[in-house]
Amino acid sequence: MLRQKVYVYLQACDLSEAKAIMKTWIANYEGNEIRVEKTWLGLEKLFVNNKIQDENSATGYAFSSGLTGHLILKSGEKKSIKVRFASGCRLFIDDEIVEVVKTS
Secondary structure, rough: OOOHHHHHHHOOOOOOOOOHHEEEEEEOOOOOEEEEEEEEEOEEEEEEEEEEEEEOOOOOOHOOOOOOEEEOOOOOEEEEEEEOOOOOOOEOOOEEEEOOOOOO
């Protein structure tokens, strides 16, 4: 209950300070930028080329189910994206692990 109240409060406030307590990972895949964000409140987001694909409000780090999305390449081929949070951020494209860089 407290977490929900804090989250609602942060939504109503200027989030510039809250960004300092967020982890961000970025990967580039065949000319596409994939960005994953996770806040200390358990809010997780997946962006592909700056468009949100999935978001999750986990009840805690241990209960995160991860994020899913898709990527359409220039050739028209569609690839699935999965994100799991275990020892950091693990990104999979069509079930193959892709290296991510932690930026914050």
